[in-house]
Amino acid sequence: MIITTERSIPGVFLDAALTALGWVCFLYLLTQGVLSIVNERPLGPDVPFWTQVLPTLHTLTVYMIVAALNGSLLLSWAMYNRRRFARADRRKSLPRLQDGALMRSFGVSQEQLAGLRSTDVAIIHHAEDGQIMDIEVLPAKVTWLPTAQPPASPGRDEVLATA
């Protein structure tokens, strides 16, 4: 199922190298972050551990609170909806779409709809504004010939030849 086209060795190597570089940059960001925390903390034998890490913890706590707030808003909303609509059908079951509605929506006649449904192969012609001009129901094998584009108003002979 997976398609892996064979490529030149330099191309594959370049992809792998670029990605390795990406990971290096990524780890650099991580390391820089840790180093900046370590370097910026107040130092000295008399400074208690908690005082050293408190600014970092404070910033992290703000991030965590914002994330938790986002998450809890979403979850509260989801749970509220589940509880509110647990036993309620929010919509009545609609019947299958009737042919009349379908014909009105597409501007086709009953014969055209019946013909379209009964055939295995059909050709549909449209006007410039998208309205259906004609539906050709083909009973047998056809050879398909595309029209020139943009079309004028093509006749049947232009678009197909029955084999």
Added chain:
Amino acid sequence: MTDRLLALLVLCVVLGSPIGFVLVLTGEVLLAFVFFYPLFMSAVWMTGGIYFWWHWERHWPWGAQRRAPTLAGEPLVTVLVPCYNEVENGAETLLAALNQNYPNVEVIAINDGSRDGTGDMLDDMALLHDRLRVLHLAQNQGKAMALRMGALAARSEYLVCIDGDARLDPDAVAFLVAPLIDNPRVGAVTGNPRIRTRSTLIGRIQVGEFSSIIGLIKRTQRVYGQVFTVSGVVAAFRRHALDRVGYWSLDMITEDIDISWKLQRDHWAIFYEPRALCWILMPETLRGLWKQRLRWAQGGAEVLLKNVRSIWGWRHRRLWPLVLELCLSATWAYSFALSILLWLLSMAVELPPHLQIASLAPPAFTGLVLAAVCLLQFFISVLIDRRYEPGLARALYWVIWYPIAYWMVSLFTTLISFPKVMLRIRRRRARWTSPDRGIKRSRAS
């Protein structure tokens, strides 16, 4: 005229808010928004993903124990496959649709004026397969029209729509249609696209993207209750719901985003079904990826513009957070661009102190948190998604580029697409362009 003025207003707000932000506050605060917004969104996506897994996914048997749902009444299901120049991939797509384990399936291939022999190929296949029907559109009309014609010809109330180069998993139809049968309020179900093309870095990065970002976003939106978009490549619809909202719009560049909003505005629910797997081809070149993402960004902007006037009624309040997210993403892109501009100007001329941006790198501690959050997001997505794709963890070696690639592509496509859509005079009919489906294949496993 009103629409034009409104579009200009939206553009001014999105473009002007970062400028106002920096004038009232400082350049550094603007930069903080640029770095904290992805963190903020990441926290939301991870929470949503974990909740979805905890509430639903963890109870589902997987691997050899996985069983497809039984569809009550065994109704006929129609699979619609719009095809434009699909002579290379169309046959295997149709065979995968015809060979579903669920037996009561008809497949309609809609040849949208292809010029490469797709029509002949479909006709030949229709002779061999009883359950395959073929509609030829005399001229190329675009995907939305092809889908509309399929919906008209379908004999079923349940429509599964896939792209002409996508391969359905054998149980995908059953998984997609079951929620439509079991829940009268569900108008559409979106499936789980998995990437097949993994030859280049661009292809491999997207494997991580679809798990780590798109999968988590879809789960989060499902937990919230509104989905920004169904996957155009694999989704199921209730025809009655489509009829109520006027089917797919012909003038929207991304018909999938538009139909999702139309259905939800009519109070139809959209479900996400991760077990409905569909194997898809994606761009494997930077150019192809750029074109695709630009189209997606344009689609988002078009939907915003289309809905911005009428979405503020109380009955549409559940869609407001999606509008907000869309606007914030656009504002983020322009904030980033303004930050870069101020940084460049700071190097060249003496700016007032509050406008100066000394460095574009994230502050050290923020960099650490960003990196840690990225790793955490990858880890969570692999834990959740490995049940759908064994060996997914191996693909994550390549995903390191994704945070940069995702946000940068998102940045540049938004910068271009937003003004393009807002300043356009009239929307035109959306037609096909042949997409990049990966580099030429020579070996498939």
